[in-house]
Amino acid sequence: MSRALEAAEVTRCEEVVDAFLDQWAAHGHSLRAGRELRERRFLLVGVDVDAEAPSGCSIDALTNALRRLGVELGVSFIDHAPVWFRQGEEILTVSRPEFRQRAASGEVTSSTRVFDASLTRVSDLRSGKLERPAARTWHGKAFFREQVGG
Template identity: 35%
Template sequence: MKRIWIYQADRIFSQQESVQILERVGQFVSSWTAHGSALAGKGYVKYDLFLIFEVDEEQAGVTGCSIDKSVHFIKSLEQAFDIGFFDRLKIAYRDAEHRIQLVDRSEFKELIRSGIVHSETIVFNNILTEASEIESKWEIPFQESWHSKIF
């Protein structure tokens, strides 16, 4: 099984930031270990907003220490780029033109009330844990998401 962690930033990266973040992610992943064993992992930036880590646990299993290392690394990215990856108060969705929008929860609620966000609006399900789910369960209609239960 390939396990994933999806971190949504609190703002869209510039193209230059995406390149720089990806370079640092590559360096981190190449040295990422669990109890001394190299992890078969990769990291990538998606839509200049999401940082995704993936590990093939059939090669070597992830441990609490290896997860701590990744969190420490992400916190270093936050400081270096003045970006937050642990702000759960922002919601990403696709607008009518399919562009990604990032708003805070109160604004998202208002968009629902006004009908701009509706049952078919695509939202991002960042709580996935398996890489096989990315294609079919990451960008999903609002009505099928955890968001619909909260808002």
């Protein structure tokens, strides 16, 4: 999301998302879903697609619920354009063009730890693929092609 949540916002976010997931359905069938909030800024929602896959309408419902919550909290939950990366203990968010400039200047490198918002499997999350060196994510090919052999 566009910034880290404060403690009270974390509580509100978890309450709203849990309430939504408790009633989330696709074509009249309940979805087995869960959520996790990491680093106070990455809301991860997963669905057991073997039990019941989400439909386009159910995904739209989640997106709309997150947009409404975002307005309430003053954050953007739905924004795939930025690049999130760790600089020391701080997590920074910049546009892709700005990240490219930082890569060109050497301010960030292929070993900079980035957050990969393209994950689609819980197993990838559990195996630590959310935060990895840029060279081991799509960021490596996009921003450090010559450093990672692409």
